[in-house]
Amino acid sequence: MDIITVETQPIAGQKPGTSGLRKKTRTFMEPHFLENFVQSIWTGIGGVAGKTLVLGGDGRYFSDRAAQVILRMAAASGAARIIVGQNALLSTPAASHLIRKHGTDGGVILSASHNPGGPDGDFGVKFNTPNGGPAAENVTSKIHAASEKITTYRIMEAQDIDLATLGTKSLGRTEIEVVDPVADYAELMEEIFDFDAIAALFAGGFRMRFDAMHAVTGPYAHAILETRLGAAPGTVVNGTPSPDFGGGHPDPNPIWAKDLMDAMHGADAPDFGAASDGDGDRNMIVGRNCYVTPSDSVAVLAANATLAPRYAGGLKGVARSMPTSRALDRVALRLECNAYETPTGWKFFGNLLDAGRATLCGEESAGTGSDHVREKDGLWAVLFWLNILAARKIPVAELLEDHWRTYGRNYYSRHDYEGVDAETAAALIDDLRARLPDLPGQTVAGQEIEWADEFAYDDPVDGSRAEQQGLRLATRPGGRIVFRLSGTGTEGATIRVYLETEETDPAKLDRDPQEALAGIVAVADAVSGLSERTGRTAPDVIT
Numbered sequence: 001m002d003i004i005t006v007e008t009q010p011i012a013g014q015k016p017g018t019s020g021l022r023k024k025t026r027t028f029m030e031p032h033f034l035e036n037f038v039q040s041i042w043t044g045i046g047g048v049a050g051k052t053l054v055l056g057g058d059g060r061y062f063s064d065r066a067a068q069v070i071l072r073m074a075a076a077s078g079a080a081r082i083i084v085g086q087n088a089l090l091s092t093p094a095a096s097h098l099i100r101k102h103g104t105d106g107g108v109i110l111s112a113s114h115n116p117g118g119p120d121g122d123f124g125v126k127f128n129t130p131n132g133g134p135a136a137e138n139v140t141s142k143i144h145a146a147s148e149k150i151t152t153y154r155i156m157e158a159q160d161i162d163l164a165t166l167g168t169k170s171l172g173r174t175e176i177e178v179v180d181p182v183a184d185y186a187e188l189m190e191e192i193f194d195f196d197a198i199a200a201l202f203a204g205g206f207r208m209r210f211d212a213m214h215a216v217t218g219p220y221a222h223a224i225l226e227t228r229l230g231a232a233p234g235t236v237v238n239g240t241p242s243p244d245f246g247g248g249h250p251d252p253n254p255i256w257a258k259d260l261m262d263a264m265h266g267a268d269a270p271d272f273g274a275a276s277d278g279d280g281d282r283n284m285i286v287g288r289n290c291y292v293t294p295s296d297s298v299a300v301l302a303a304n305a306t307l308a309p310r311y312a313g314g315l316k317g318v319a320r321s322m323p324t325s326r327a328l329d330r331v332a333l334r335l336e337c338n339a340y341e342t343p344t345g346w347k348f349f350g351n352l353l354d355a356g357r358a359t360l361c362g363e364e365s366a367g368t369g370s371d372h373v374r375e376k377d378g379l380w381a382v383l384f385w386l387n388i389l390a391a392r393k394i395p396v397a398e399l400l401e402d403h404w405r406t407y408g409r410n411y412y413s414r415h416d417y418e419g420v421d422a423e424t425a426a427a428l429i430d431d432l433r434a435r436l437p438d439l440p441g442q443t444v445a446g447q448e449i450e451w452a453d454e455f456a457y458d459d460p461v462d463g464s465r466a467e468q469q470g471l472r473l474a475t476r477p478g479g480r481i482v483f484r485l486s487g488t489g490t491e492g493a494t495i496r497v498y499l500e501t502e503e504t505d506p507a508k509l510d511r512d513p514q515e516a517l518a519g520i521v522a523v524a525d526a527v528s529g530l531s532e533r534t535g536r537t538a539p540d541v542i543t
């Protein structure tokens with residue numbers, strides 16, 4: 001088989017964002033776009049000659065073609081072995097697990113996560129390092145630098161490799177091992193949780209609805225929930241992965257998983273509802289008539305962690321991204337374990353997990369995970385909830401109320417303004433940044449600003465510093481507002497406004513969150529001039 005060297009030139013915009021490179025699918029399909037980026041990954045990680053990598057993704061449109069290109073490029077550059085999920089499918093946490101289990105030199109994940117798929121949707125490529133986690137900035141900056149200097153890439157001329165059949169094949173001298181995407185992951189889950197207790201829960205008539213949103217978790221959920229744990233057939237809905245996610249938006253939140261929300265708030269609602277996203281790393285938890293915010297979810301998991309066998313000895317520490325509510329901190333205080341605050345992006349948890357400083361991590365963006373892999377993990381979170389419900393034997397709503405009574409409640413919401421003109425959004429952030437030093441002591445929309453700053457993170461493990469990670473304002477009555485621009489969007493800018501107030505008065509724990517946050521919403525708008533500058537009267541998405 002011939003190896004050819006193709007002349008190319010740098011293509012602008014190949015800078016990885018919060019999690020890998022995400023672009024419109026059509027951009028990835030443009031001549032050389034994918035190949036340039038993949039060759040830049042090889043350069044950024046010091047080449048792939050003699051290395052073993054994992055390859056897979058969420059099965060979105062163009063994944064099949066991209067997987068073949070990546071295999072031919074890996075073979076052309078001398079990779080020893082590539083472990084590929086059957087049909088190029090691997091959920092992100094399952095890919096992380098395979099990288100760790102086989103001690104590989106990393107992996108390439110094909111996904112744009114919760115973003116819609118299809119020819120008019122989004123596509124993405126992410127490199128994960130040998131610890132199983134998304135490459136940290138010292139690696140992604142090398143990849144980006146390589147993409148700015150690239151002049152050639154190498155690719156093997158070959159027929160497509162059969163990725164539908166399990167087993168070992170070869171491409172030139174590179175071994176291609178096609179593996180069952182579910183088996184190893186399901187085994188790992190069985191080691192972590194009390195499957196007998198969860199199976200007994202289902203056997204006792206407990207009803208659940210898991211919405212796989214036509215994305216990658218369908219096969220995992222069928223195998224684990226229905227086959228291994230005995231949940232009733234039909235528990236998993238939308239369980240067949242489709243390249244455009246059934247035309248939907250595979251983002252597990254109350255807006256995009258509305259069917260699930262309706263089912264959980266309807267007559268004859270099941271006991272428990274959950275959903276996961278395109279690549280299976282996000283989760284949404286819903287009880288009967290009761291939505292659990294991601295920030296509360298990680299706090300509840302931490303508070304009840306010892307009920308799951310893997311965490312029975314307690315937690316070494318917990319970590320949350322800065323914009324995530326501080327509900328987790330309250331639990332850490334009680335558990336007397338360390339609590340870390342990191343920038344948005346799962347990659348920032350990697351060092352804490354590797355160093356054994358944190359066991360459990362969570363983000364407001366529907367991500368929760370632990371040191372079992374180095375990615376957030378949707379089904380793991382769902383199984384963790386099931387394990388806790390099996391042990392505590394109370395409904396989700398009661399568990400949550402009990403949690404708030406014990407720890408207090410952090411009312412929390414994120415307001416997203418999508419597709420905002422990029423310059424307008426950047427100017428809004430820049431102007432607010434410039435005014436931060438003057439804000440403390442001022443009264444805005446009836447609330448006094450207590451302090452204001454721009455978040456920067458000094459990694460306690462490797463000493464690296466990440467700056468400009470979000471603008472934060474605290475108000476005197478215990479409120480907090482964070483402004484930042486999304487690093488995962490592919491069109492214009494998305495302004496995220498994170499809103500939080502703390503409540504410990506037992507008489508005020510069951511308010512409607514948007515009502516409880518109305519005061520702080522007014523402060524956010526007044527201080528940033530958001531509605532005036534963008535012309536928007538309401539957020540596009542409220543989570």
Ligand code: G16
Pocket residue numbers: 018019112113114281282321344345346347363365367485486487488489496
């Ligand atoms: C990625 C990151 C998360 C981050 C989320 C949103 O998740 O891994 O850490 O919270 O994006 O990021 P942003 O606010 O910059 O859009 P995923 O599920 O999209 O891979």
